[in-house]
Amino acid sequence: MVYTISDKVDGIPEKGQPPPPPVMDSKFQRVKTEEEDVEGPIYGPNESWRIWKNVLVIGFAFMIHFTAFWGASNLQSSINSEASLGTFTLAAIYASLILSNIFLPVIVIRWLGAKWTISLAFVAYMPFIMAQFYPKFHTMIPAGLAVGFGGGPLWCAKCTFLTIVSEAYSKVTGISSDIVVTRFFGVFFMFYQFSQVWGNLISSAVLSSGESPLAEIQSNVSFSNITEVFKEIVNISTPQRDSGDICGANFCPGTSLEAVPNLTPPSPSKIQTIAGIYLACMIVASLTVAFFVDSVKR
Numbered sequence: 001m002v003y004t005i006s007d008k009v010d011g012i013p014e015k016g017q018p019p020p021p022p023v024m025d026s027k028f029q030r031v032k033t034e035e036e037d038v039e040g041p042i043y044g045p046n047e048s049w050r051i052w053k054n055v056l057v058i059g060f061a062f063m064i065h066f067t068a069f070w071g072a073s074n075l076q077s078s079i080n081s082e083a084s085l086g087t088f089t090l091a092a093i094y095a096s097l098i099l100s101n102i103f104l105p106v107i108v109i110r111w112l113g114a115k116w117t118i119s120l121a122f123v124a125y126m127p128f129i130m131a132q133f134y135p136k137f138h139t140m141i142p143a144g145l146a147v148g149f150g151g152g153p154l155w156c157a158k159c160t161f162l163t164i165v166s167e168a169y170s171k172v173t174g175i176s177s178d179i180v181v182t183r184f185f186g187v188f189f190m191f192y193q194f195s196q197v198w199g200n201l202i203s204s205a206v207l208s209s210g211e212s213p214l215a216e217i218q219s220n221v222s223f224s225n226i227t228e229v230f231k232e233i234v235n236i237s238t239p240q241r242d243s244g245d246i247c248g249a250n251f252c253p254g255t256s257l258e259a260v261p262n263l264t265p266p267s268p269s270k271i272q273t274i275a276g277i278y279l280a281c282m283i284v285a286s287l288t289v290a291f292f293v294d295s296v297k298r
Contacts, residue, residue, distance in 0.1 A: 071199025096148025124150025
């Protein structure tokens with residue numbers, strides 16, 4: 001607080017008389033300082049609830065988004081094994097991610113803000129999923145580079161957002177900011193780790209879907225081929241060879257596809273179904289952040 005003192009001299013001296021001593025009339029006036037001119041953030045009565053809402057929405061959006069990304073990434077060396085396309089794509093993702101983390105986060109977050117950086121960085125991952133519909137080197141490698149260049153700003157913006165709302169929550173509740181930051185990051189990563197669970201479940205459900213061999217046999221039953229059908233049923237019910245005898249360290253490159261059915265790649269329709277589901281997940285995640293997360297600039 002700063003005060004000024006205004007001095008006032010009362011009375012006018014008569015002619016030939018010495019002037020009276022000055023009388024100090026101290027009047028204190030309040031003067032605003034520069035610090036007082038800058039108003040601090042005004043928190044509403046439900047501010048703590050709004051902060052928690054933002055943390056939960058961010059966690060949910062990352063869970064949905066990375067359900068798609070990790071689900072697709074885990075399949076790359078299997079569904080895109082020809083010429084090691086999937087492996088080269090993953091290498092492109094993480095090579096560009098290294099460069100992205102060094103050069104892009106500060107520029108992008110300063111330009112877009114934390115919220116919109118997260119929302120738009122999700123969009124940068126979508127070409128990777130769309131490339132699964134037509135997996136070639138000229139589609140997969142650029143899509144992988146886009147993922148890497150979007151990943152750096154994405155993760156830095158997430159950390160920035162959670163740190164800012166943690167400080168605000170600390171001021172509202174009086175809880176130490178160190179405790180709040182740890183709590184918010186713990187909740188976030190709880191959601192994030194679920195992405196591996198849902199992604200693998202979706203992939204497994206789609207790839208294992210379809211009619212069983214017995215159902216296919218039943219659909220072709222007729223009186224003329226009843227003998228062949230009976231033989232097929234017997235073959236299905238007969239215990240098969242232990243997969244450990246022909247898989248892993250015991251695998252022989254000359255083994256036929258009939259002996260190891262897992263060597264048969266999934267049908268294109270199943271791969272496209274998975275890609276469609278994952279693309280929808282990424283779109284939902286981006287829109288969730290865009291419409292349900294508050295800007296930290298408000």
